[in-house]
Amino acid sequence: xxxxxxxxxxLALQGDVREHELVLEKLGVAHRxxxxxxxxxxxxGLIIPxxxxxxxxxxxxxxxxxxxxxxxxxEGLPVLGTCAGLILLATRVIGAxxxxxxxxxxxxxxxxxxxxxxxxxxEMSFDMPIIDGEPVRAAFIRAPIIRDVRGCAIIxxxxxxxxxxxxxxxxxxxxxHPELVGETRVHAWWLxxxxxxxxx
Amino acid sequence: xxxxxxxxxxxxxxxAEMLKGGVIMDVVTADQAKIAEDAGAVAVMALERxxxxxRSQGGVARMSDPDLIDQIIAxxxxxxxxxxxxxxxxxxxxxxxxxxDYIDESEVLSPADYVNHIDKWPFTVPxxxxxxxxxxxxxxxxxxxxxIRSKGEAGTGDVSEATKHIRTIRGEIAALSAxxxxxxxxxxxxxxxxxxxxxxxxxxxKLPVVLFVAGGVATPADAAMMMQLGADGVFVGSGIFKSGNxxxxxxxxxxxxxxFTDAKVIADVSRGLGEAMVGINVSDLPAPHRLAERGW
Numbered sequence: 001x002x003x004x005x006x007x008x009x010x011l012a013l014q015g016d017v018r019e020h021e022l023v024l025e026k027l028g029v030a031h032r033x034x035x036x037x038x039x040x041x042x043x044x045g046l047i048i049p050x051x052x053x054x055x056x057x058x059x060x061x062x063x064x065x066x067x068x069x070x071x072x073x074x075e076g077l078p079v080l081g082t083c084a085g086l087i088l089l090a091t092r093v094i095g096a097x098x099x100x101x102x103x104x105x106x107x108x109x110x111x112x113x114x115x116x117x118x119x120x121x122x123e124m125s126f127d128m129p130i131i132d133g134e135p136v137r138a139a140f141i142r143a144p145i146i147r148d149v150r151g152c153a154i155i156x157x158x159x160x161x162x163x164x165x166x167x168x169x170x171x172x173x174x175x176x177h178p179e180l181v182g183e184t185r186v187h188a189w190w191l192x193x194x195x196x197x198x199x200x
Numbered sequence: 201x202x203x204x205x206x207x208x209x210x211x212x213x214x215x216a217e218m219l220k221g222g223v224i225m226d227v228v229t230a231d232q233a234k235i236a237e238d239a240g241a242v243a244v245m246a247l248e249r250x251x252x253x254x255r256s257q258g259g260v261a262r263m264s265d266p267d268l269i270d271q272i273i274a275x276x277x278x279x280x281x282x283x284x285x286x287x288x289x290x291x292x293x294x295x296x297x298x299x300x301d302y303i304d305e306s307e308v309l310s311p312a313d314y315v316n317h318i319d320k321w322p323f324t325v326p327x328x329x330x331x332x333x334x335x336x337x338x339x340x341x342x343x344x345x346x347x348i349r350s351k352g353e354a355g356t357g358d359v360s361e362a363t364k365h366i367r368t369i370r371g372e373i374a375a376l377s378a379x380x381x382x383x384x385x386x387x388x389x390x391x392x393x394x395x396x397x398x399x400x401x402x403x404x405x406k407l408p409v410v411l412f413v414a415g416g417v418a419t420p421a422d423a424a425m426m427m428q429l430g431a432d433g434v435f436v437g438s439g440i441f442k443s444g445n446x447x448x449x450x451x452x453x454x455x456x457x458x459x460f461t462d463a464k465v466i467a468d469v470s471r472g473l474g475e476a477m478v479g480i481n482v483s484d485l486p487a488p489h490r491l492a493e494r495g496w
Contacts, residue, residue, distance in 0.1 A: 014221040050218045058240045118301035121211045122204040141214045
């Protein structure tokens with residue numbers, strides 16, 4: 001179960017790092033900020049937070065985290081990417097800036113700012129089959145939409161059919177922010193069903 | 201909330217949360233916006249003249265030409281902010297209609313109302329406002345601001361005012377959180393802020409919104425110092441495009457803001473940057489030209 005001797009890394013180059021840490025604290029899970037390649041050693045899973053995907057990409061190269069991250073993901077390190085984190089896990093990005101790169105992990109095509117600018121940012125509740133009980137509440141901030149899922153499993157869809165969450169093995173990406181609204185069940189599911197079951 | 205609901209307080213402050221750890225850069229053209237994005241800016245602030253030019257040229261400083269804002273929005277994929285004059289709610293309505301991602305109700309422009317700030321609650325677009333102390337920050341939040349920045353003394357390259365504001369705000373929060381419940385009534389009176397908000401800050405030991413620093417940040421070391429003092433991120437105004445080598449300086453400030461505790465990185469990125477912006481000492485500015493005193 002969540003909390004039992006897991007240590008989760010949170011990629012802390014830019015973005016809403018603190019909000020993810022607060023969710024992990026609520027769930028009783030140890031966490032550590034990942035800023036250098038050495039910080040990746042010994043973690044059981046990694047969260048890539050929301051932020052600006054183009055900036056986190058650049059910083060990951062500047063601080064020489066990009067190659068170690070790609071290697072860790074390829075070796076099966078469980079990863080949860082939210083919003084910018086989802087974009088950084090996608091193999092193809094629509095609307096990327098010149099030279100923008102990703103880590104890969106999810107063989108999907110994702111469109112940046114797919115709902116529009118901040119005026120179109122929204123919060124809503126929607127059903128996620130993997131989460132029991134009440135609908136999941138989340139914020140979508142200049143959020144991406146997944147346009148092509150290839151072989152990945154869809155884990156979240158809005159009522160109008162927009163795909164906002166996928167999983168491929170130990171790699172999970174969601175377009176929204178449960179961490180901004182105090183929603184802990186998506187993280188708990190990832191810890192219990194993905195991180196705890198990972199074969200590494 | 202089974203429907204998409206826009207413009208909620210959470211959605212407004214949520215974008216600011218995503219900007220944390222980043223650098224927001226002033227730009228006056230679409231080309232500069234692209235340079236800023238390529239250098240790693242987390243957002244750009246579109247304006248007609250950078251503060252250093254507003255100071256040297258004088259006159260009334262207003263919202264930018266909508267054409268310029270359209271061009272900047274078209275040029276970049278990162279959030280675009282734009283400035284409205286303090287109290288000028290129609291400039292804010294115009295900026296919202298243009299689709300900017302954030303409005304800065306800014307003392308850098310000439311105030312349009314010396315009594316009232318904009319009532320920010322009715323807007324879908326979020327606002328960032330300047331503050332020199334905790335009371336001012338809480339009054340702006342009460343009016344609907346979703347992000348607070350220090351005022352600093354924009355356009356000077358002198359970081360001392362920004363330092364004073366962030367230290368003051370952080371110090372006042374620390375003092376507030378040390379008070380007992382029965383002392384918060386007087387604290388609210390002294391801060392001239394609502395009791396509920398004062399209680400929230402005392403309990404959480406932080407503002408309920410993101411706190412950036414702005415005004416006079418000109419070097420990587422300035423940016424890192426603001427981060428070490430507890431800022432969530434930095435605005436850099438005239439400091440980049442008024443310097444000798446904007447591209448390298450912008451990249452250097454981005455790196456120093458991320459690695460703000462690593463003096464070796466800050467040293468490395470500070471090498472060979474060329475001229476910093478010329479700079480004016482705040483103490484040399486006659487009082488009527490000090491921006492921090494605009495807004496209340």
